[in-house]
Amino acid sequence: xxxxxxxxxxxxxxxxxxxxxxxxxxxxxxxxxxxxxxxxxxxxxxxxxxxxxxxxxxxxxxxxxxxxxxxxxxxxxxxxxxxxxxxxxxxxxxxxxxxxxxxxxxxxxxxxxxxxxxxxxxxxxxxxx
Numbered sequence: 001x002x003x004x005x006x007x008x009x010x011x012x013x014x015x016x017x018x019x020x021x022x023x024x025x026x027x028x029x030x031x032x033x034x035x036x037x038x039x040x041x042x043x044x045x046x047x048x049x050x051x052x053x054x055x056x057x058x059x060x061x062x063x064x065x066x067x068x069x070x071x072x073x074x075x076x077x078x079x080x081x082x083x084x085x086x087x088x089x090x091x092x093x094x095x096x097x098x099x100x101x102x103x104x105x106x107x108x109x110x111x112x113x114x115x116x117x118x119x120x121x122x123x124x125x126x127x128x129x
Contacts, residue, residue: 006117009070012058016118021055024069024114029125030059030076031085031104040080046123047076058119060110062088065100069117079104 008016015022030043043059050057058070061079068075079085079102088096088103090112096103105113107124114122 006067006069006113008117009058009068009072011056012070012117012119015056021121022058022119023050023053023055024110024117024119024122025050025057025059026107026110026122026124027059027061027071027079027104028087028106030080031061031082032087033125036081040077043076043080050123055121058114058117060105060113060122061085062093062096062101062103062105062109064102065097067093067097067113069113069119078102 012022025046030039034042047057047059059076061068061071063075063078071079082102084102086096086101086103087106088109089106090108092103093109110122
């Protein structure tokens with residue numbers, strides 16, 4: 001299986017090291033669940049809501065075959081705007097990483113990657129097919 005070591009954003013890494021609250025956010029709703037350009041605005045609103053509650057948001061995605069936990073503004077925009085971003089469940093992670101692909105994470109992939117990063121809480125836009 002390809003390396004599934006996640007790249008943590010500096011903010012997420014610092015929050016985890018300081019034992020501050022971090023909330024993982026799935027990214028499928030951004031890439032595939034809402035129409036453009038509203039999707040990016042909603043993603044930014046969700047991150048702001050997490051911050052207003054005193055936690056650090058950690059939006060999860062795979063970019064160029066590398067799991068990302070916590071996205072920069074540019075990375076969030078890419079997930080929201082790039083039509084080639086795949087929809088990745090946990091079962092899709094290994095092939096996507098091996099192919100160097102980019103994808104938005106579903107609940108299963110977000111939960112998996114967040115848990116590997118030490119994040120135990122996440123929020124989602126919905127469950128189901």
